Amino acid sequence: MTERKKPVGQPDKRRAIVTGALTLFARDGYTRAGLDAIAAEAGVSNRTIYNHFTDKAELFQTVIQESTRRVADTMVDIIDRHLSKVVDLEADLVDFGMAWLGVLTSDLAPHFALIRQINAEIEHIPPAALELWRDSGPGRTRRELAERLRRIAERGELAIDDPARAAGHLMLLISADNLTDRAALHDESALREMVAAGVHTFLHGYVRRPRHDAGEQ
Amino acid sequence: MTERKKPVGQPDKRRAIVTGALTLFARDGYTRAGLDAIAAEAGVSNRTIYNHFTDKAELFQTVIQESTRRVADTMVDIIDRHLSKVVDLEADLVDFGMAWLGVLTSDLAPHFALIRQINAEIEHIPPAALELWRDSGPGRTRRELAERLRRIAERGELAIDDPARAAGHLMLLISADNLTDRAALHDESALREMVAAGVHTFLHGYVRRPRHDAGEQ
DNA sequence: TAGACATTACATCGATCGGTGTAGCGAATG
DNA sequence: CATTCGCTACACCGATCGATGTAATGTCTA
CATH class of the missing domain: 1.10.10.60 (Homeodomain-like)
Incomplete structure (x- = not known):
């Protein structure tokens, strides 16, 4: 092996x-x-x-591995570049999200179409290979993002129990509308609004709470 | 037509x-x-x-339409049943999320595998048919959920600017780990913890803020 | 220069698949 | 009883596709 x-x-x-x-x-x-x-x-x-x-299957596997490797490298690089030194947490997270989404429309775009193919044929892929891919691809970026979030939380800016889960939440919220409306990917302002809304939810949620500066009944 | x-x-x-x-x-x-x-x-x-x-394509389209219809009906029913009368918002949202996820492992499970197939072949599907499906399927459930959230917000429990977007966030957060670890779908306790974490993020986010009952430096 | 190796064009095989034609069977309807 | 209609089994066609064989060309190196 x-x-x-x-x-x-x-x-x-x-x-x-x-x-x-x-x-x-x-x-x-x-x-x-x-x-x-x-x-x-x-x-x-x-x-x-x-x-x-030797095989069409082996070619497919090679394509997946190499593409996954390259995309994961890019993602980790974006994480390191945007979340190493955080000054304004919310603004930096939005910038990070924009860079994150930029990958989806870059020359790496075919990779994500390939991911959808994998998700479709997930029942026909041997679980070992699947686990290997998950660990080296999305798992790796998730761990990297989780580590960054953990450090930010250590400095007292975030309250995070489970950094891995928080990382998953952040990744989902950043690209939320991507799943329902792929056309919005090419509208810069709408895209920024989506990311900002996702980051805001990630940080503050939706529950109404009393303001600190003003009295409320 | x-x-x-x-x-x-x-x-x-x-x-x-x-x-x-x-x-x-x-x-x-x-x-x-x-x-x-x-x-x-x-x-x-x-x-x-x-x-x-007449065709394999027509059979496929019929399968999609009928399955989508049935699943959307189920989803809308779950939304109405859990979010019409809310007493404890967070607890009710968790219960709602559990019922929501229950559909993924019910007899309707094949539908979601079909959805992955659609997402994979999304480039080969005529945009009109795609839009029609989105509107009658996930779009419909999202609108229904958005309307419920809007009413809850009206009562002052939530601060929601864009109910549709909030609905999207909630749906994503509820089934967050589903995308990375499908095995967890069959562990009841882990599943409940995932949903609870998602709902908590949806409501409160991750930012650290001063407690109301205790003083903090 | 000679030999090893990679690449190419082309031909081919076996299998699968979408779709059709046909003939017969069975049940319901009049 | 006769007709109609839907279902079935079976054979068949044309096309596609994965994979292999082969012979020729090109290229690099010892």
Whole structure:
């Protein structure tokens, strides 16, 4: 299981195959994406794919791993860049959320279409591989975000019992409307309002409480 | 477009086809689910399917519509049953969340696998049909939940600017861990803790604020 | 230069699948 | 009883697809 497979073939061809496969897997899904189409997209012969990968399944797994790795790196980088030094918590969280959402529309966008494919075929994926992916992908970013939140809480700005759960809540709230209205992803102002609302809920919730500066009946 | 198609064939056969198709579409996805397998699952001949539906695509659309309708009805019912009369807001929201999550493990469970299939093939679905589904499915439940929250806010228990957005936040927070750990869906106590944490975040957020009963520096 | 290796185009195989045609069976209706 | 209609079983077609075989071309290196 820990065996390291020696790379065969030219590495640039291999990368072209993987990126082309990512494009088509993301757009058409595992079953629909034909190997001929992938080969054409990668500018590579059909036969070359089988020189680098034994199987369509192995190609798919490789695509997932490499794409997950890259996206997780990006996410962790965003977390570190925005939440290492916090001066205005709410404003910094909003900026962080905007950068976070920016990834969804970047050149890494196909990855998230691929994630939806994975979620769809989740019943057909061996649980071990699934767990491995979760741990190295969303799990890793969640742990990183949780650690940052824990430190902020340590300084007394947040009251967090379970940092991992809080991180999950924050990630959900930041991209809340993304799940219901994907068109809003390209409207900058609406996007900022969504993030601001999510961050506000994350910090303050919705319960009405008496103001501190003014008396209330 | 508004034409009403007269039903052909025996209605019980038709229902068997639709429910069988739901099972296989949910498990295997649109492409993988073969018509022979669907026919076998429904206890029906292959040819009978084409007596009731012109196309595989039309069968799929029918399955989506009927399943969406049933689930939305259930959801709306849960909302009305738990949030019409609220005495203890936080406790009632937790109970509501538990009932909400209960649907995910009920006999309606295949529906949500079908939703994942839709999300995966979202690029290949005509936008009009997609909008129609969103409006009659999640959109409808969200509007219903938003209306309940608006009334609660009117009574002064919640401070809500945008009820629709608040409803979205609540739905996300209730089933937060569902997205990362589906195994927890069958542990009653862990499930209740997840819902309680989500509701607590929805109401109070995470920001640390001075207590009302005790002085703080 | 010679040999090893990667890539390519092309042909092919077996399997699956969506969809259709056909003939026969059974039940309900008149 | 005769007709109609829906269901079934079966065979079949055309297309797609994953995967392999093969022979030729190109490229890098010893």
